[in-house]
Amino acid sequence: MQNILIKNGVLVPMIKSGKYFAGDILIENGRIKEIGQIISADCMVIDATDCFVLPGFIQCHVHTVQSLLRHQADDLELLDWLKKRTWPYEAALDGDGVEAASELGIAELLLGGTTTALDFGTTHNHDRVFKTARGMGIRLFSGKTHMDTGTDVPKQILENTEYSLREAEDLGKKWNNNGRLKYVVEPRFALSCTEILMKEAVKLARKNNWLLHTHANESINEVRRVKKLTKKSNIAYLKKVGFLGKDVILAHGVHVTDSELKTLKDTNTRICHCPGANLKLASGIADVPKYLKNKIVVALGADGPPCNNKLSIFQEMSLAATVHKIKHGPRAMDAWTVLGMATREGARALNILDQIGTLEVGKSADITIIKRDSMSLHPDGDPASQIVYGATASDVRDVLIDGELIVRDSKLLKFKHQEIQTKAQIAWKATRARMKI
Amino acid sequence: MQNILIKNGVLVPMIKSGKYFAGDILIENGRIKEIGQIISADCMVIDATDCFVLPGFIQCHVHTVQSLLRHQADDLELLDWLKKRTWPYEAALDGDGVEAASELGIAELLLGGTTTALDFGTTHNHDRVFKTARGMGIRLFSGKTHMDTGTDVPKQILENTEYSLREAEDLGKKWNNNGRLKYVVEPRFALSCTEILMKEAVKLARKNNWLLHTHANESINEVRRVKKLTKKSNIAYLKKVGFLGKDVILAHGVHVTDSELKTLKDTNTRICHCPGANLKLASGIADVPKYLKNKIVVALGADGPPCNNKLSIFQEMSLAATVHKIKHGPRAMDAWTVLGMATREGARALNILDQIGTLEVGKSADITIIKRDSMSLHPDGDPASQIVYGATASDVRDVLIDGELIVRDSKLLKFKHQEIQTKAQIAWKATRARMKI
Structure with a gap:
């Protein structure tokens, strides 16, 4: 070298x-x-x-496989967005679609200075994400998503619990520590995972020393449905199934009670703040100054191209530095704090601050x-x-x-921008033709 | 041609x-x-x-003369931001500073696709803004600011009422309709203008068929101080002095009561929404969906480089399309509505929709x-x-x-980017050395 x-x-x-x-x-x-x-x-x-x-920027919640759905899913709140657009899209994705989407998403991340990302996959063909990431050189933490329940989930992306976890284990064994790649166990969220899936996911991750990643407390409707389903608050439910800790990154944390916040703090669970997606999906504004006051580790992420619609750490930094000032005053979240979240704190969230996140x-x-x-x-x-x-x-x-x-x-250096874009366009047309909406 | x-x-x-x-x-x-x-x-x-x-983008509230103060005034709320940074800066600006600042600001506007802007000047040397704008080719509506009272205003930028208005009239006679330039009468805001100034400004503008532009209802502290000073709500006060109508563009309108909104509607007064600056100065979020429901004309603007810190219509569009969804749901402010605000509605606000704002x-x-x-x-x-x-x-x-x-x-085409930047840097150093903070 x-x-x-x-x-x-x-x-x-x-x-x-x-x-x-x-x-x-x-x-x-x-x-x-x-x-x-x-x-x-x-x-x-x-x-x-x-x-x-x-230091290269670190985003702790992105969905590169959703890149083909960019600009196709505006003006919807989270659960509608999943049901009406995102799940039908993921159900229609084939291997070539997964590859084209992740290539476009990773290209955008790299060109925008993001060197490490924690990425959320779809159900099938996750091999193609890793293969693409490996070829492009990004430091990617990623995993297939797990969904084994939920009335609105298309059957194509709903899996048998045991089969789904076995595939994750196989993927992890193949790709974890393969170059710059890390495997992460990623059940989608409480509403589309059975309790047994959540518990087994935790076991699988801890057995292998892999991280855990899911969505939690993003929208008020989701929070209500989790409560109805599990009889617990989202964070209490995650605690029950063991899905909290220093090895867990929860995306969003917009609607969190004081008691849930205390649990997050006590368990040293990490939060990824996604202000762009939270505004666009009408979810709300996570109380990041409160998390920081409680010494909870908070990273940043752009979430998915269909709910943002960029993967720009710069947009997320600008939002993180401004949206909290209304509630907490102009000194909330100064530029250095936010720049820290986009670099050092991202590395801390992923437990690799000894390796990256600062220039040392x-x-x-x-x-x-x-x-x-x-x-x-x-x-x-x-x-x-x-x-x-x-x-x-x-x-x-x-x-x-x-x-x-x-x-x-x-x-x-190793890719032609236009080839990535043409490939994405072709894959999007093919995916769109298969989408049942 | x-x-x-x-x-x-x-x-x-x-x-x-x-x-x-x-x-x-x-x-x-x-x-x-x-x-x-x-x-x-x-x-x-x-x-x-x-x-x-x-159609070229139209921004209906920018402060190009503040461009040298960019990145020098973060984490302050509006009145502190004026008192501690912006007014001392404007007090220290000389003619070369005004020219360098407006050149930098106009360059940023043009490169970002903004072809028309409604620009707010400072007290002195406004000739230099027009000269710069004329040379750069932008369609600029602009005027000197008026301040004839206010305890926090440095004496260098506080003027005798009559003198201030006479200068405006001279500037307007010289520059209005000079190429693509229009003169606009611009008292700063209720807190730094006497009632007589406001009334005479209205007379001056209407006599000459020039537009009127000021700041109103931006922050809660400003609203309270206006109430204390004038014994009226801000909009009621503006009504009293005649400063409302189809020829008036008010920047911000963040904190507006239902009764004030009705007055704005009845008088066909225009609002310029500046979401980026409103977040950064911790002012709040203007209720734009409510304005639109009431058929009030709303345009967009990036406000000033020290309170944003960009002059990008793209950032303002992205914010305008997302920040309102939390209160009004995901269908509030769709992308077409926002794109309309940044083009057609800007032209409507300036009463020149017959000339620009759409491709026709x-x-x-x-x-x-x-x-x-x-x-x-x-x-x-x-x-x-x-x-x-x-x-x-x-x-x-x-x-x-x-x-x-x-x-x-x-x-x-006609300017070297680096020369603009070098000139701005030199002018900033000189201005900084004169600033009394």
Whole structure:
């Protein structure tokens, strides 16, 4: 592997808020070897003059397989959105559709500076997601979704409990630690999983030391239906089935009682805040300042292309920095806090802060370089303010993962953008023709 | 003037929601001459294959002169933000600062596809804004701000009432209808203007057939202070001084009672919705669905770089389409409604819908062309959904105003981006050194 020197950037290590300095980063064997003023080195040089150099962004809740349904599912609340669009779409996806969708989604993530994502799969063909991710070089935590009950779920994506879990185990054995991939056990949510599925999912994950990921407390209708079904609050139910802990990332957490929040805190369960999707699906605004006050780990995620409709960490940062100010005042969620959520806290949520999430010697060289070409990044000012409020995904110039250059001058090095888009368009037409709506 | 044929685009005329079609636009003498399938013409051809072709975006509340303060005024609520940052900044601005700031702001607007803006000036050197706008080609409605009272206002930007209005009249006589420029009379807001100033401003505007623009009902603290000062609600006070009507655009309207809303409706006063700034300054969320239900004309604006921190119509559209869904449900503010606010309704608010705001034969050729290169614009789908939810300002490729090509391939044709930025940086340093904070 080629060694790389990133020269003359504004380094924003994200170890703590407010710290940044002009400097260089030397990458050897995929790791950060040195940070500071590095005179020269016998390696490839990336000139980062007038650029911000950051730890690669981390999104802890995305659905790359939903990418073909982008712009096809607006103006619906969560449960209708699932029933009327998303589940019929997933039921109609074949292997080629899964591949085209995840390729489009991963391309968008990488081009927008996201180097690590926690990804939610669909029922079938999850092999194709991993194969695609492996080829594209992203650090992907992913798993197939499990659904073994629920009246509105199309039969094509409803599975026998035991079969579904066995497939997860097979997938995990094949793909976990295969390059930059990690297997995650992912039952969809309480409403489409039996209690036995939830419990067995927990067992499967813990036996293998894999993470657990699901949706919880997203919309008020979902919360009510979970209560009716399980006779418990969503978090109490998850506690009952063992689905809480340091190895669990719950997407959303919009509607959470004080007692549920205490349970999340006591169990050290992680929350992924998805403000864009929560607004678009009319779900509400998660009380992130309250989570943070309670020292609950909160990461960020763009959720799915049909409910956002971007996979941009920049949009989510900008929203996370602003939507909470109405309730909590203008000092809630300053730009450094939010930038931390999009980097360091994402790594903490995934329990890999020892490996990525900050720029530190010895860590994997997952690095995003943001150029300051846009007018909205001028004049200069605090880097966190510029990145959170002033930048968009198109300001990302270069992306490295494990020291491998994946994006250079805003282009994927190993892929033609138009081929990805054409493939997605063809796959969408084929999927649409099969969709029963 | 060169005639231009825009070929093979997806035309989105914005005359009514949901309508779009593949076609061409012929521009002659700065106006739209023909729309449809145009075989050939003896003129410059712009290939718009795989692009959306729209009426240029219209923002009805921006502060281009505040551009140097971008990223320097986060985490403050409105009145603190004015007192601690924005007024000291405006007090420190000199003519070169005004020019550099407006140049940066107008560059950002044009590159992001905004062809017309209603702009709020500062107290002095407003000549420089018009000179800059004239040189850059934007269609700008603008005026100096008036402040003749208010305890927190620095003396440098507080003026004698009569002098202030006389300067406005002189500016208006010089610049109104000078090329694409219009003069607008702009007292800052009730808290920094005497009643006599407000009344005389109204007289001045109506005598000359100029528009009126001010801030109103933005934050709860402002609303309370206006009530204390005037013994009336803000809108009742504006009614008393004659500052309501079809020729009045009020920025914000976040905190408005039912009775105030009725007054706005009865007087046909226009509202400019600025969701980004309203979130960032912790002001709240204007009830736009309620305005629309009451047939009040609502336009969009990004407000100022220090309170947003972008001037992107795309961010404002995405916010306007999502923030209202929490209160009003997922069908509130669909993408077409929002895209209409950013084009047709902006023109209606400015009373120039007969000239711009839609793509129609005979109208001025103010046109924005959006390329579909970004992953977030794939696969295809409803154009409004793609533009409102999937696009950012960087997706704008070409911009025409009065048929003049201003932006081509995402570059300003007559300006070097880096020179604008360097000039802004130098002016910011000089302004900062003079700021008394």
